[in-house]
Amino acid sequence: MVEIASYGTWESPVTALEAARAGGGPQWVWLHGGAVWWACSLPSEGGRLELLRDGAPLLGAPWNVRNRLHEYGGRPYAVVDVPGGGVRVAFTNWEDQRIYLLDPDGGGGPAPITVEPSVRHGVRYGDLVAGPDGESVWCVRESVTGPAPTDVVREIVSVPLDGGEPVVLAASHRFMAGVRPSPDGAHLAWLGWDHPDMPWDSAELCVAGVGGGHRVVAGGSGESVCQVEWDGSTALLALTDPDGWWNLHRIGFDGSRENLAACERELGGALWKPGQTWFAPVGDGYRYAVLASGSLAVLDERGRTVTPVEVDLPVWQAGIVVSGGVVAGVAGGPLVESSVVTLDLSSGEVTHHSEAAAPHARYLPEPELRVFSRPDGQRVPAWVYLPFNPDFVAPEGELPPFVVHVHGGPTGRFAPALDLDLAFLTSRGIGVVAVDYGGSTGYGRAYRERLRGQWGVVDVEDCAAVAEALAAEGTADGGRLAIRGGSAGGWTSAASLTSVSVYRCGMVAFPILDLAGWTAEGGETHDFESRYVEGLVGRLPEAERLYRERSPSGRADRLAGPVLMLQGLEDEICPPAQAERFMAGLAGSGVPHAYLAFEGEQHGFRREATIVAALEAELSFYGQVLGFVPSGVPVLGLSS
Structure with missing residues (x-):
């Protein structure tokens, strides 16, 4: 029997523990010798990364790959x-x-x-x-x-x-990635870039004879090469974006290039982890498995086409490989847990090599991709997750609380794969909307560069526009809007809470809060991102005023509402010093707040106990601020 109960109070079998155990998962898939190899993160073992062959662990604790x-x-x-x-x-x-x-x-x-x-x-x-x-x-x-x-x-x-x-x-460069020896062993190809560029801004494709000097054959100012592979021993295949979209090109040693299927679609992505791959040759000389905005497709250079592969796995992680006409990778969907799969391109047969079952499938939300319009006409895509639980309905006329989910990066995107963290909320009657704000990947360079010089402005405005649109149309309760995010998503959440009045509260995890500190000169972040802010906001000292004005650290007195801060104490990317300074400034302010710091956690939480504590604290926090009593979680203590 369906029970009538207020949003946020619904009972759900999707527990924080189940969400934590699903929070690891497979990565770094490889095909070799007829076997499927991969690494897998294990939250129950502190996030340890195990190496597996055909599903059998090869190492065991304490090895961490x-x-x-x-x-x-x-x-x-x-x-x-x-x-x-x-x-x-x-x-x-x-x-x-x-x-x-x-x-x-x-x-x-x-x-x-x-x-x-x-x-x-x-x-x-x-x-x-x-x-x-x-x-x-x-x-x-x-x-x-x-x-x-x-x-x-x-x-x-x-x-x-x-x-x-x-x-x-x-x-060759301060940063290098994509190491690829030629089949004959005579040459080496790689990608390189220097400060202040990030690899998605500008990255060069280099080639050299082994032991010799290198030459740049593609990429450079305003062009980003994100993957390279060899096409025989005398030419290269590269994902690069001279026309504003990551397309697949054949590159000669002399710098000549041919776009194998020109299209306004992203076949590549942001190179956050060296070794990520978005394409692989099928082996017949003219077809390539590609990820077109995260979905599997086949590029045929004879017909200059990119054709989606009809398979019920719409979301693929960067990291595909091909051997003998078989594609391997990590794939899933909104209702299917991501797992290691192989797909035979000739037969269409899919084989799951790791656990693919989704717990409590009846309680999982199915997102809808919508495009919202800002007042200036700019279009903003977002995935809308309505509250859903087959055992409950809300009283007639009640509107649900809604949380804006902000992805990290900020040069990243939201992937609508099954996420039990979100189901933990939606199955209890809390809506979620995940916004691909300006700066997100998957929509071409022009959309990505909307954020250039505008971090803390465009991202904040895009998220607010989506939240306000949901409230205006009656999908969300405009008086019970919240925002959540980690890392760069934590920045946008904190910047939103201290600059607009759209939200009642927010959850901020392992965030950037002080731009001046999050630089090479400030010494509060690592080398890779130490000059990222120059493209996102501006260079010092010219942009000193913008750094000060946009940093949430200097605007704590303007908080729109309560804040929950979550932080790993071993975080080298967004160190705890920034979160600790911000929260110390709230002492005695009268603004309800809580700060949970976790020993042994780095950037992004990996340990089962941490993830459970964080999710349960977040739900309790929303309940206390947005006016409902959630079921089955401890009450989070708030200071003011």
């Missing part, structure tokens, strides 16, 4: 065919950041092939690929040179599997 390349981490393992037969797996380990070698069939344990640095995490490796000789792994090496977060140098190196001294292959 992560690295700190560019702080977010790059591809952490490579499978190598060794001379004489057999395979070895080279992988990075979080605790010491060294590369280890494993014989997956030999029964012995991993052995280190790089030396232990004199300073913990003083040398890091990532973006691993098999060397062409079967006796090495090629990767990016990151070496700490001083005490500041920006005291780092990077090189592309060949690491011998026998533990010999690594050989430097290239050192």
